[in-house]
Amino acid sequence: MNNALEANSLSINRSGKPVLNDISFTVPAGEIYALLGGNGAGKSTTLLTFLGFLEAASGSVSVQGEQVNKNVKKAREAIAYLPEAATLYGHMSAYENLRYFLDLANAKASDSELNEALDSVALQTAARSQHMVTYSKGMRQKTAIALAILRDSPILLLDEPTSGLDPLAIDEFNRLARKLADQGRTILMVTHDVYGACQVADRIGLLRRGKLVGAFDRTEGEIDTETVHRAFAERAST
Amino acid sequence: MKQWQTIFIDEWRLWRRSYLAVSALVLFTLLLLATSIFTGLRMTEEQHAREHQQQEAEETFLSQPDRHPHRMVHYGHYAFRTPPPLAMVDPGVDAVTGQSIFLEGHRQNSAMFADERAAANTGGFGSLTPAKVYQLLIPLLLIAIGHGVVVRERESHTLTQLLSQGVSGTQIVAGKWVALASVALISLLPLVIASLSASTAGDSLSISLALVATYALYLLVWVSLIVLISTTTQTRGVALGLLVLFWITTAMITPRIGVASANATHPAPGKIETELRMYADKRELGDGHNASDPAFEAFRTNVLAQYNVDTIEELPVNFRGMVAQKNEADLTELMNQYAEEKMMQELHQSNHLRSFGWLSPTLATASASQSLASTGLQTHHRFLRETETLRLNFVQGLNQVHIDKLSYSDDINRNNDEESSRRVRVSSENWKVLEDFEFAPDQAAERWQAARYPLLMLLIWFVAFTVSGMYCAARIKP
Numbered sequence: 001m002n003n004a005l006e007a008n009s010l011s012i013n014r015s016g017k018p019v020l021n022d023i024s025f026t027v028p029a030g031e032i033y034a035l036l037g038g039n040g041a042g043k044s045t046t047l048l049t050f051l052g053f054l055e056a057a058s059g060s061v062s063v064q065g066e067q068v069n070k071n072v073k074k075a076r077e078a079i080a081y082l083p084e085a086a087t088l089y090g091h092m093s094a095y096e097n098l099r100y101f102l103d104l105a106n107a108k109a110s111d112s113e114l115n116e117a118l119d120s121v122a123l124q125t126a127a128r129s130q131h132m133v134t135y136s137k138g139m140r141q142k143t144a145i146a147l148a149i150l151r152d153s154p155i156l157l158l159d160e161p162t163s164g165l166d167p168l169a170i171d172e173f174n175r176l177a178r179k180l181a182d183q184g185r186t187i188l189m190v191t192h193d194v195y196g197a198c199q200v201a202d203r204i205g206l207l208r209r210g211k212l213v214g215a216f217d218r219t220e221g222e223i224d225t226e227t228v229h230r231a232f233a234e235r236a237s238t
Numbered sequence: 239m240k241q242w243q244t245i246f247i248d249e250w251r252l253w254r255r256s257y258l259a260v261s262a263l264v265l266f267t268l269l270l271l272a273t274s275i276f277t278g279l280r281m282t283e284e285q286h287a288r289e290h291q292q293q294e295a296e297e298t299f300l301s302q303p304d305r306h307p308h309r310m311v312h313y314g315h316y317a318f319r320t321p322p323p324l325a326m327v328d329p330g331v332d333a334v335t336g337q338s339i340f341l342e343g344h345r346q347n348s349a350m351f352a353d354e355r356a357a358a359n360t361g362g363f364g365s366l367t368p369a370k371v372y373q374l375l376i377p378l379l380l381i382a383i384g385h386g387v388v389v390r391e392r393e394s395h396t397l398t399q400l401l402s403q404g405v406s407g408t409q410i411v412a413g414k415w416v417a418l419a420s421v422a423l424i425s426l427l428p429l430v431i432a433s434l435s436a437s438t439a440g441d442s443l444s445i446s447l448a449l450v451a452t453y454a455l456y457l458l459v460w461v462s463l464i465v466l467i468s469t470t471t472q473t474r475g476v477a478l479g480l481l482v483l484f485w486i487t488t489a490m491i492t493p494r495i496g497v498a499s500a501n502a503t504h505p506a507p508g509k510i511e512t513e514l515r516m517y518a519d520k521r522e523l524g525d526g527h528n529a530s531d532p533a534f535e536a537f538r539t540n541v542l543a544q545y546n547v548d549t550i551e552e553l554p555v556n557f558r559g560m561v562a563q564k565n566e567a568d569l570t571e572l573m574n575q576y577a578e579e580k581m582m583q584e585l586h587q588s589n590h591l592r593s594f595g596w597l598s599p600t601l602a603t604a605s606a607s608q609s610l611a612s613t614g615l616q617t618h619h620r621f622l623r624e625t626e627t628l629r630l631n632f633v634q635g636l637n638q639v640h641i642d643k644l645s646y647s648d649d650i651n652r653n654n655d656e657e658s659s660r661r662v663r664v665s666s667e668n669w670k671v672l673e674d675f676e677f678a679p680d681q682a683a684e685r686w687q688a689a690r691y692p693l694l695m696l697l698i699w700f701v702a703f704t705v706s707g708m709y710c711a712a713r714i715k716p
Contacts, residue, residue: 048398048716051402053715053716081398083398087396087399091252100248104241104244104245120511131255151403173281
């Protein structure tokens with residue numbers, strides 16, 4: 001199976017301090033990989049490195065087999081990124097935000113496709129035409145997820161995707177993520193939601209202070225909530 | 239649609255929906271319209287008034303009754319500097335140098351009636367003209383609505399979202415630049431209207447358009463700087479602080495430092511000191527009213543020899559008139575030396591100040607604007623020279639009448655009785671020695687020549703900021 005994402009002996013320094021230290025992992029196409037870790041473990045840094053926003057001190061990252069630092073544009077075109085704090089424009093409605101970012105990404109979507117994506121994240125119909133400045137954090141997160149879906153990118157990088165969502169919406173999101181992976185999309189999500197990760201991920205990596213301290217593979221029967229939670233508590237919590 | 243176009247449209251959408259941006263745009267539009275209309279009306283009125291006053295002054299001079307020609311030398315005449323049509327945009331030095339001059343024998347007077355001295359309570363602040371609004375206030379509008387164009391995206395993390403869509407930094411910054419540039423160019427609309435109306439009033443169309451292009455370039459310098467700062471800073475507060483600091487430094491402080499430096503480098507001798515020196519020099523030339531002044535001894539000998547007579551009474555011409563004419567010529571030569579010295583010194587100061595355009599795009603623009611509008615110091619100097627020629631010609635013309643049409647004996651006995659006094663009156667027809675005076679604006683080629691150097695400065699400012707902006711845009715990080 002081809003690897004959609006690959007980190008090889010990756011080390012990253014930020015402000016002169018090591019943030020990632022010699023980590024390696026791969027995410028095969030069509031799989032969900034969850035990076036679990038506490039605050040400051042280096043989870044978001046890993047995602048930003050795949051987007052080419054950070055340069056590796058050593059090692060490399062590849063997207064669809066091509067090193068990111070050699071073709072950042074191609075890597076970004078292949079990726080839909082959902083940041084931790086859903087960063088959309090308050091002066092626009094959900095529809096306008098989606099249209100704007102899709103235009104920038106040269107992606108096309110009809111009105112019905114927009115509504116379908118917003119339906120899939122359960123954003124209230126009445127809210128869709130309102131300026132997002134009035135949205136709650138959860139509503140902004142839902143719109144951002146809808147954007148990631150609509151981008152139709154083969155790879156999704158999700159930074160704390162369920163942060164701010166209510167329990168029902170979290171379940172809905174997990175089902176959606178599974179559905180997308182089943183359709184062939186590759187998802188790399190970073191989270192500290194052990195339960196959610198165990199629900200949807202094919203592989204889980206435990207990150208602690210920039211080092212990969214554990215790995216679990218569903219095909220090997222290694223992913224169950226109790227096992228992962230214990231490992232997280234023992235090895236990954238700060 | 240290209241990505242920068244999408245970003246450009248969104249920037250306008252944001253401004254349309256922002257109370258701050260809309261309020262700022264409305265406020266500055268009203269300010270621009272008000273200053274353009276008021277300055278336009280004022281300068282048009284000034285132009286007509288000065289043309290009328292010039293005509294009236296000439297009529298008054300010509301309508302004087304028969305009298306001794308030297309009384310007309312002292313009666314004097316006024317010359318008015320008619321403002322060029324583009325003065326409705328930039329009145330330049332007009333407001334401080336004075337707009338009319340009293341011309342009389344034996345003296346070179348200063349220009350009078352400067353607006354800024356005539357106003358009751360200016361407190362050191364000049365009136366607001368379209369040129370000043372464009373030079374000082376429109377950059378503030380651009381700073382107010384533009385300082386956050388890029389850094390706002392960074393602060394709210396939407397920059398990450400934009401970049402992760404595969405949009406390059408260059409496309410993002412280009413879209414923002416074009417959006418802000420469009421605000422700058424729209425703000426030029428009143429200037430375009432004023433310049434075109436100036437060209438219909440007689441100014442060169444190419445010069446009028448060049449003036450618009452100068453201000454467009456100046457505002458684009460600000461646009462490039464604002465986008466550069468917004469691209470390279472981390473917070474809106476820092477971006478705003480840096481831009482306001484740059485504005486204060488270049489638009490307010492540097493011109494004053496430039497003036498102080500020009501005064502220190504090319505110090506002007508004091509007015510009293512100069513006048514005392516000139517007065518001493520003048521005394522050496524003798525008193526033209528007194529033909530027996532020893533200063534004219536050699537002149538008398540030469541004239542007697544030239545006419546081959548022994549006494550001035552035997553001369554076929556009026557010796558007193560000849561003395562007056564010679565004395566006027568000598569005085570004029572002396573006064574011109576002082577005047578040229580003063581103008582040269584003012585020009586040195588002006589050039590020194592202009593070189594501060596390398597430190598302040600506002601100064602470079604002000605210099606180019608005055609040159610193109612024909613309202614700069616050099617134009618004022620030309621006015622002084624032309625009025626001096628007018629003065630000398632009519633004074634010497636009257637002196638010639640004195641020489642040719644009055645007998646020496648009548649002249650020296652003019653105060654004996656009423657009849658003697660009547661005999662030295664010449665016909666008022668002789669007052670036609672006064673030439674018509676009409677001050678024309680500089681030719682287009684001269685204006686280009688004068689504006690070339692500050693325009694080069696402005697172009698270099700633009701290239702420096704734009705290239706730096708492009709460099710930073712290509713390397714932009716969230």
